[in-house]
Amino acid sequence: MAFRSTDSYIVSEQLASAVNAAVTLQKPLLLKGEPGTGKTRLAQELATSLGTNLIQWSIKSTTKAQQGLYEYDAVSRLRDSQLGSDKVHDISNYIRPGKLWQAFTAEQRPVLLIDEIDKADIEFPNDLLHELDQMAFHVYETGEHIEAKQRPIVLITSNNEKALPDAFLRRCFFHFIQFPDEDTLAQIAQVHFPDLQQKLLNEALGMFFELRHTPGLKKKPSTSELLDWLRLLLAEDISAQQLAESRQRQSAMPLTGALLKHEQDVELIERLRRVN
Known part of the structure; x- marks a missing residue:
């Protein structure tokens, strides 16, 4: 793979090299730069150039790392049990896959964008260390082991609103997008x-x-x-x-x-x- 500028999207040589290096190393690409420099657009264009799907996880101040893996809907299960539904006997009916689960189980290698990671709590990046490093996680409610069929191409953006932990930074390939000349x-x-x-x-x-x-x-x-x-x-x-x-x-x-x-x-x- 050699990502570069296209007729509809211009990237610097340094940014193109950073994308290609992260893909070669199979590491998440951490992109920083002032808002409006095209960090999110890069993920969209990369997915288009590869002919694959973009899975976008937009981070908010209330987002928890667990939501990227899966969520267990205990409220729906309680309601169904009160209504006498047979669904309650299979707990997997109440497991909702998150964006990482979707990326790990995709048939075609996707681009996974974790957008504006610095909006979340300071512990959020650390809580994802194992999953992004091993590309696998355990579903405790069902006993399933979810492992990536092929490593997704992971792009992580930050607007530098919060400092990211050193342990997290070590696992990423870093690039700061300079403002264009x-x-x-x-x-x-x-x-x-x-x-x-x-x-x-x-x-x-x-x-x-x-x-x-x-x-x-x-x-x-x-x-x-x-x-x-x-x-x-x-x-x-x-x-x-x-x-x-x-x-x-x-x-x-x-x-x-x-x-x-x-x-x-x-x-x-x-x-x-x-x-x-």
Whole structure:
């Protein structure tokens, strides 16, 4: 397998090498980087390029590691016993496979995405160490031993909201997605908007990077926000000349709601514009 950029998805050589290395080593690929740099999209594109299924486990603050293996629905079993259902005699009727179980038993080697692992409790990664290392687990209620038919390709994303345990990090291949440079962003934009005029793209990227480099921003605009902004510029038929004039006059950027997500950042940009 050699994962690389496609006509519809641009990746850096470093990121492509990281994916291929993790697959070769049969280790989970831990991806970090600021939100909006395409960590989740990478898993989708990898599954598409391999012609396989993507199994996505989106982590929340309340998610427990056990839910990735299976859940035992004791409430339904109690209700069925009260109703006299014959189902209660087979406890497997109340075992609900989780995302890891689904990935382990898939007929075709899937891509398993554990998305935003740092949202969960600090013990969450440690609770998955054995299962991700051995690719197997035990179902205590039924006595079953679930073992992967073939090791799924595991991608794990983190936005660095919490530090991850060293024992967990040792079992992963790590890659930090750097924010794309202007040339790479131009390629990404052209993939999404093939009819975008070069002059408009150049002006938009110039304004975008000036905004990103503004000191004191609480949240810098990301790749996904740039694409939203470009879509709006095209929808509103804003020309490269209009952007250039706005830039020269130090006037407000059009449609900044697609780029700035905090009122403090909006106020900061307005204050700097008035000073200049």
